[in-house]
Amino acid sequence: GQNIDQPTEMTATEGAIVQINCTYQTSGFNGLFWYQQHAGEAPTFLSYNVLDGLEEKGRFSSFLSRSKGYSYLLLKELQMKDSASYLCAPNNAGNMLTFGGGTRLMVKP
Amino acid sequence: DSGVTQTPKHLITATGQRVTLRCSPRSGDLSVYWYQQSLDQGLQFLIQYYNGEERAKGNILERFSAQQFPDLHSELNLSSLELGDSALYFCASSTNNEQFFGPGTRLTVL
Numbered sequence: 001g002q003n004i005d006q007p008t009e010m011t012a013t014e015g016a017i018v019q020i021n022c023t024y025q026t027s028g029f030n031g032l033f034w035y036q037q038h039a040g041e042a043p044t045f046l047s048y049n050v051l052d053g054l055e056e057k058g059r060f061s062s063f064l065s066r067s068k069g070y071s072y073l074l075l076k077e078l079q080m081k082d083s084a085s086y087l088c089a090p091n092n093a094g095n096m097l098t099f100g101g102g103t104r105l106m107v108k109p
Numbered sequence: 110d111s112g113v114t115q116t117p118k119h120l121i122t123a124t125g126q127r128v129t130l131r132c133s134p135r136s137g138d139l140s141v142y143w144y145q146q147s148l149d150q151g152l153q154f155l156i157q158y159y160n161g162e163e164r165a166k167g168n169i170l171e172r173f174s175a176q177q178f179p180d181l182h183s184e185l186n187l188s189s190l191e192l193g194d195s196a197l198y199f200c201a202s203s204t205n206n207e208q209f210f211g212p213g214t215r216l217t218v219l
Contacts, residue, residue: 031206042111042199042210043152087152091206096165097142099152 004100006088011106012078020073020103022088033089033097034062034073043087046073075105083107112136113211115200121217127188130214134181134202140164141183142208143175147196158183190218 003025012018024032031050035043049055049064049071061074073086085102092098112135122128134141143155154167158177169175172190177183187194195218201208 033207040197040215042212044111045207045209048207096154096157096167097208098154099144101151 004088004090004098006086006100006103008101009104009106011108012075014078014080014107014109016078017074017076018078018105020075020086020088020105022071022073022100024069024071024088024090024100026069026090026092026098028092029066030091032062032064032071033087033091034060034071035087035089035099037085037087037102039085046086078107080107080109111209111211113200113202113209115198115211115214117214118212119215119217121219122190123219124190124192126190126218127186128190128216130185130187130198130200130216132183132185132200132202132211134183134200135204135209138202138204138209139181140203141177141181142201142203143169143183143185144199144201145196146199146213147193150196152199155185187216192218194218 006022034046037043047062054063059076064071085104087102088100089097114133116131139160142157144152155169157165161177175185197213199213200211
């Protein structure tokens, strides 16, 4: 089975840095995705980690430790438009994504 | 724009009715996935098709069924609708690992 744990809500200030953690237990593992979802809209792809380590993409970075079943998403220079839900999704061997409940991030001025 | 299209955008119907949601994947993608997202809930995987054949099944109710046609578009059929079926239904498509999501169909059951 799959078990994904991430904080339900986080609040941060515009211009700051925030780290959203995700721990997972999955049968079979083929990488981990992070998606961003604004309320009522479709999830959009942010990052994909297959190997351990940090992947940096502009203001967003994602880290993976497969042995620890742990990932985090790091958002730098926060902007108001970053207020959204961030979904951690391990990909199992069958290319099936299991989504966590998501972390709702609120960015305040 | 992800390249995945879904119709209709909104659907309002009554309990006991049957509806069909439609999805066209990105050009070249063979896999189609269906997800349900209830209010303030996470995305629940329903079913996956690959090149016309069912590949994986999640927590899909027996009242729900899906198929993928030769042109690779897919339909999700929801029958004997209940109030609790009100949700956003997303379709996603992929070629490798990354899934691209359509805009969703918002179903309201009254």
